[in-house]
Amino acid sequence: MRQIKFFDTTLRDGEQAPGFSMKTDEKIALALQLERLGVDIIEAGFPATSPGDFEAVERIAAVIKNASIAGLCRANKAEIQTTWNALKGAAKPRIHIVIATSDIHLETKLKKSKDEVLRMAVDAVTFAKTLCDDVEFSAEDAIRSNPDYLCQVIEAVIDAGASTVNVPDTVGYTIPAEFETLILYIRSKVPNIERANISVHCHNDLGMAVANSLAAIRAGANQVECTVNGIGERAGNAALEEIVMMLNVRKDIFNDIICKIKTEEIYRTSKLLSSITGIECQPNKAIVGKNAFSHESGIHQDGVLKNPFTYEIMTPASVGFPGNKIVLGKHSGRNAFTTRLTDLGHTLDTAAMEELFAEFKILADKKKEVHDEDLDALVYSRSNVDKVHFELEYVCFSSGNKHVPTATVVLKTPSGEVITDASTGDGPVDAAFRAIERISNVNSRLLKYKINAVTAGKDAQGEVALTVSFNETDGISARGYSTDVLVASVKAYINALNRYVARGMKSK
Numbered sequence: 015m016r017q018i019k020f021f022d023t024t025l026r027d028g029e030q031a032p033g034f035s036m037k038t039d040e041k042i043a044l045a046l047q048l049e050r051l052g053v054d055i056i057e058a059g060f061p062a063t064s065p066g067d068f069e070a071v072e073r074i075a076a077v078i079k080n081a082s083i084a085g086l087c088r089a090n091k092a093e094i095q096t097t098w099n100a101l102k103g104a105a106k107p108r109i110h111i112v113i114a115t116s117d118i119h120l121e122t123k124l125k126k127s128k129d130e131v132l133r134m135a136v137d138a139v140t141f142a143k144t145l146c147d148d149v150e151f152s153a154e155d156a157i158r159s160n161p162d163y164l165c166q167v168i169e170a171v172i173d174a175g176a177s178t179v180n181v182p183d184t185v186g187y188t189i190p191a192e193f194e195t196l197i198l199y200i201r202s203k204v205p206n207i208e209r210a211n212i213s214v215h216c217h218n219d220l221g222m223a224v225a226n227s228l229a230a231i232r233a234g235a236n237q238v239e240c241t242v243n244g245i246g247e248r249a250g251n252a253a254l255e256e257i258v259m260m261l262n263v264r265k266d267i268f269n270d271i272i273c274k275i276k277t278e279e280i281y282r283t284s285k286l287l288s289s290i291t292g293i294e295c296q297p298n299k300a301i302v303g304k305n306a307f308s309h310e311s312g313i314h315q316d317g318v319l320k321n322p323f324t325y326e327i328m329t330p331a332s333v334g335f336p337g338n339k340i341v342l343g344k345h346s347g348r349n350a351f352t353t354r355l356t357d358l359g360h361t362l363d364t365a366a367m368e369e370l371f372a373e374f375k376i377l378a379d380k381k382k383e384v385h386d387e388d389l390d391a392l393v394y395s396r397s398n399v400d401k402v403h404f405e406l407e408y409v410c411f412s413s414g415n416k417h418v419p420t421a422t423v424v425l426k427t428p429s430g431e432v433i434t435d436a437s438t439g440d441g442p443v444d445a446a447f448r449a450i451e452r453i454s455n456v457n458s459r460l461l462k463y464k465i466n467a468v469t470a471g472k473d474a475q476g477e478v479a480l481t482v483s484f485n486e487t488d489g490i491s492a493r494g495y496s497t498d499v500l501v502a503s504v505k506a507y508i509n510a511l512n513r514y515v516a517r518g519m520k521s522k
């Protein structure tokens with residue numbers, strides 16, 4: 015049997031796509047979920063690009079224990095050293111070096127000869143190996159590279175100590191048969207190939223990323239690079255959940271393959287990413303779209319009721335799709351609550367558990383049924399609050415079709431003072447934001463605003479994700495949760511405001 019390693023790059027390739035940027039604490043929450051999902055390697059970022067990326071990789075490296083943590087860098091000593099500085103606290107660090115090998119990249123981007131690039135690749139891997147035992151080398155745009163030159167580079171970097179060699183289809187250009195041939199060619203032409211893992215990294219520009227990754231697995235690749243929900247540059251990367259379920263559903267074809275992914279955690283991981291970024295999958299998205307398991311036509315419904323396998327090739331439960339099972343309610347005790355949170359993978363100290371239990375009781379009073387997603391939201395709303403500077407004491411809205419929208423807000427300020435103010439606005443949310451502007455003395459402009467329901471049903475908790483520019487600075491994103499979407503909006507706004515204030519204090 016061959017084990018396929020899953021290398022998740024949601025936090026690096028995924029995060030660099032427009033609209034998908036994440037704050038450090040959000041990246042940590044997602045990394046912890048990726049670890050629960052069972053991925054083998056988490057690519058946490060590109061530390062040399064910015065201090066923010068460096069900090070995120072360093073903090074993720076400190077909390078993740080089971081998965082390897084990779085950091086990407088280009089083939090030069092300074093970037094490799096910076097990457098190592100961010101990674102060195104990891105239980106299992108991996109330096110990931112990339113340099114292009116295709117003629118078009120060499121001639122127009124790097125302006126270097128084939129020999130120069132070969133030397134740079136070998137020097138980079140040799141240096142990285144003095145710092146870190148686990149070194150991955152990527153030949154960017156491998157699919158459009160001369161196959162013999164590609165093989166020459168791969169052989170040289172394996173000799174220099176690379177333990178994984180990645181063959182990316184950087185531009186999403188190949189088809190399964192061609193990619194399979196290339197992987198087989200590399201296996202036959204590179205004499206030391208058995209000393210390294212072969213990895214593939216496919217992009218979805220022509221909709222073939224998953225198919226190409228699977229073809230490579232069949233040809234002998236034993237690592238796939240992918241992202242949750244298939245997010246990533248341009249049309250995105252290969253979707254992790256689709257590769258995993260293909261391997262699981264068609265065990266008859268992939269009968270020599272094993273992978274460690276816990277499929278029941280797939281849906282939760284997908285939802286967490288959507289709730290962090292505010293971007294939902296399209297409803298018909300394979301595996302994790304909201305229609306992925308719904309049967310609309312009468313004939314299909316009849317068939318499924320008689321035997322689910324008439325139209326279902328996998329069960330919703332196998333990917334953790336929420337049934338309408340009630341988990342907890344207002345009569346649930348502390349023990350049931352802490353047990354469920356622990357089962358969901360949240361490790362919290364006793365004080366934090368007590369605080370959350372109090373919040374859970376309030377929630378359970380308003381909402382008869384408390385689902386797993388509600389419990390996740392409780393935990394995430396807590397980690398969403400950096401350090402409380404402004405605290406909401408009271409908010410009241412009034413609005414109607416012949417009424418000027420008005421909000422009254424009582425806030426506790428960082429100095430401990432309690433201030434009441436009221437304002438009118440275009441709507442009740444706008445009115446509340448204006449009242450907070452007056453109390454905090456911080457001007458704001460709303461850049462993005464989105465409401466999601468955490469679960470189904472009329473009494474569902476609302477999640478508001480917003481991005482606000484304070485005093486004309488770049489946007490700060492935050493989330494707020496409540497069974498009342500107006501209150502969730504105010505909580506999200508105050509979370510963003512607190513982040514802005516915290517950032518100001520840090521820069522001083």
Ligand SMILES: [Zn+2]
Nearest residue numbers: 027184215247
């Ligand atoms: Zn990529």
